[in-house]
Amino acid sequence: MLAIVGAPSLDALVDETIPSAIRLKSPLDLPGGLSEHQYLADLERLASRNRVCKSYIGMGYYDCVTPSVIVRNVLENPAWYTPYTPYQAEVAQGRLEALFNFQTMVRDLTGMEIANASLLDEATAAGEAMAMLQRVQAKRPGQAQGAPQCFVADSCFPQTIDVLRGRAEPLGIELVVASLTSARFDAQTFAAIVQTPDEAGRVHDLRDFISSARAQGVLVAVATDLLSLTLLVPPGEMGADVVFGSAQRFGVPMGYGGPHAAFFATLDKHVRQIPGRLVGVSKDAHGDLAYRMALQTREQHIRRDKATSNICTAQALLANIAGFYAVYHGPRGLTAIARRVHGLAQRLERELAALGTRQLNGVYFDTLRLESNSVDKVREAALASGMNFRYRPDGDLNVAVDETTCEADVQAIVAAFGGTGSDDGQSDSVALVSYPPPLARTTPFLTHPVFGAYRSETNMMRYLRGLACKDIGLDTSMIPLGSCTMKLNAAAEMLPLTWPAFSRLHPFAPAGQADGYHQLFRELAGAICQITGFAAVSLQPNSGAQGEFTGLMVIRAYHHDQGAADRDVVLLPTSAHGTNPASAVMAGMRVVPVGSSPGGEIDLDDLSRKAALHHDRLAALMVTYPSTHGVFEEDIQQVCAIVHAHGGQVYLDGANMNAQVGLTSPAAVGADVCHLNLHKTFSIPHGGGGPGMGPIAVAAHLSAYLPGHTQAAVGGSKSIHATAGAPWGSASILLIAYGYIRMLGAEGLTNATRYALLNANYIKSRLEPHYPVLFARSNGRIAHELIFDLRPLKQASGAAAIDETDVAKRLMDYGFHAPTVSFPVSGTLMVEPTESESKEELDRFCEAMIAIRGEIQAVIDGRADPHDNVLKHAPHTAAAVSADQWSHPYGRQHAAFPLAFVRERKFWPSVGRIDNPYGDRNLVCAWTDAEAYAAESRERD
């Protein structure tokens, strides 16, 4: 490989690639690597330091049963956890259908009209609801003067209110937190956010509240619990504009805080304002129904600072698990689970009443609010028998039962309150006192056949396999997505996720029960400091974009503390990820773009000019390094110095950290803050579009501002509000990054970077004779990724206009997922091989690209028809290739088996080229509508 690259050694290549001024002077000070066996043995010791208690704390996190068929075939299956976000829909029909199930489930249970494909967590979903309703209301004529106000019921979860405070302040929204019954709306009030069942477990009939709010022009968002909605009238039927919450208890382990999928549902008329991803249907080239991501113009990669949210990574894997949980149980199964949970809560209430313990919730689902004059004794007894209750600041207790609670558990709870705990022999089938008519749900839900058609394990297993076969994951072939770092997610890193000692901990359990987790947090934070060169870390942010928001809020707090509250300008290179401007706007900043030189580097003159122009207002520069153009810019230290000279801070977007680890660092280039996409560089799988983790690391002067949390001692001495619902974000998947670091060790981590650079430069050397490469250092070296320019070929192919999309779709016929299309430069493909790919796989990819280049040349030379050719009709499905009719001028073999290696492991795209405009013009985002749609589109054709 080095011979082809033209470098005498790997060290020499690295020297040619990374400017010497920013190279680390010494190797990482981290322990050596461990074998998988050693690591897992070591981790078992760590696990043994976590104590798994029965947690009846509630507050949005409930123990649950992940059906084994879902554990084995989804959660632990690389076919589901390794794919990327389904932008290339033709090779993602399996998980798109699964997300479509999730959207349908959410729509049905909430009683709303449309649901998205998940958000990061319940607390941030509340923030998204607030921002969306403000946008909706801003379009309303006759806006009131003064600061916009948002009412928030004080009976929302405390972590939700805390996140809302942090989101409201930079947007200039005044948050009015008060009791539901004392709500008063001003002319400036644009929205109200309320919750049922609420933080204490009370169920509210919100009809009067909502109708009164709407009469005053106030839109209402309701946080709720999906399981309870199988029995209770859903907020949608009470007139809510937005309904959101967590789908965690639908089969997703608590995991000490996450990851879990939040859900978000609203009315059709707000569809263009929805945050996050939305799966819709369209038709493919053959007129058949196909799934795709809809209305992408809402998203940050297109609309940037005007996007509906900075959300990029969501929680696809967890949404899919929740959706499959509903598919497996069906409406009757879910109702039975809910009835049992509610019945156990009722039984517990009766037994505690017999002991003289008062229960204060009038109507509840699963959570009792108990008055006790001997809380300390109860706490002691509960802990002694391994139980956590919620001890409220007001002196009461909450006990929330869940799907895993059994009769013996109820008796143990009763015993902790001083009861005898005698089992009277009654089984689980406790008599259920039904909800009174105004609250009892009467409308059907999950009526589509998919919910209930797979209630046997045999059927479910085959359904899951059938879907998985439609998708390209890392278990299929290399996924060369530039900027996405699709590297191996090692099985040994993944295994411990389902160990109960990690999966069954409640995030608000007493810290002493999670010593193992806390040691892991300390070691991981220490390693991140070592790798980034920074002083302190917050593990809270659940995605890269959330890390950006958190980092900018930390910078903002720093400036405020320095008496420079009006520093609100963020300089952004035009090549920045779309999340950067979207996050900056959320943090109350103004975006000022900085241009690029023709070579793709930041234009230093433009930067200096703009930094000087905004000298008194400069808050920060956001910069990706190596740049989104895939180059280690020579001037990066000068860039940082210019910003510092004008009083700004430098935020380094760690998306490209895979090219830095062990060789250079954000601190070495001169930055003050960075986030790390643990789901890129540190091996957390992409899950088909989430989970992710975006912890931030900061220099010492910023450490005091790291985010706090209402339920745990985290953050600095002047902490900003929490930016996620859980104190340590998606704690359970930190295990994966931890395993990656422990098993590779200092040398292995650094070698990973070196091989990533080698692989990218190898691809450049092999493909540069065939496709122009856009950016490189003056010596021709690139970092860990590179951009192929397809525009000259489009030009040369004349009327055929062969473009980057044609190449992306044609690669599917060769068994590959496309590179990143049209980012950061329109009309290009960006390739990142990562260190995980072997020379053999790189060669197969290069051969595919070279063969496609030949196919393009045939069009250019007129040897292939400009419109009826292998590129324009790609991808080719098995049905199309084997059809009795074949009318194309090229052969079937050429269509489906263009190279010898393809035959050995043929991947068949399940649908043909998808008609994207048709799907956006005829938007359908849930089942039932989809069938009518398919019938209608057949009629139209």
Added chain:
Amino acid sequence: MAYPAGFKYTKDHEWIELTQDRGKVGVTDYAQQQLGAVVYIDLPDVGRTIKQGESFGSIESVKSVSELYSPVSGEVIEVNTTLKTNPEAVNASPHDTWIVILKVSNPAETAGLLDAAQYAELIK
């Protein structure tokens, strides 16, 4: 596609066809080519007054979104509601598909707009 001589054009690729004080406003053939298949047009409310150069809506394709800027000042007296269900009309016949009709408040503003020849030169 020819650019009608009776229209005036903006540098942002809108056209206006003025009949006394009624101005039909749409986007040019060049604009629709740049956008690709149009999937949605965000239309303003009838009765809204807009200034010259102000955004009165947006036009979306699958991959991009552009603001619609008013060629002149005036009041929106009609919006083309057929575009709600048939936005692709903008692709099929951009110069016959008006998006809004304005009651123009200051016809003199059109003096600053481009004529067909100047616009054709602009997009060369």
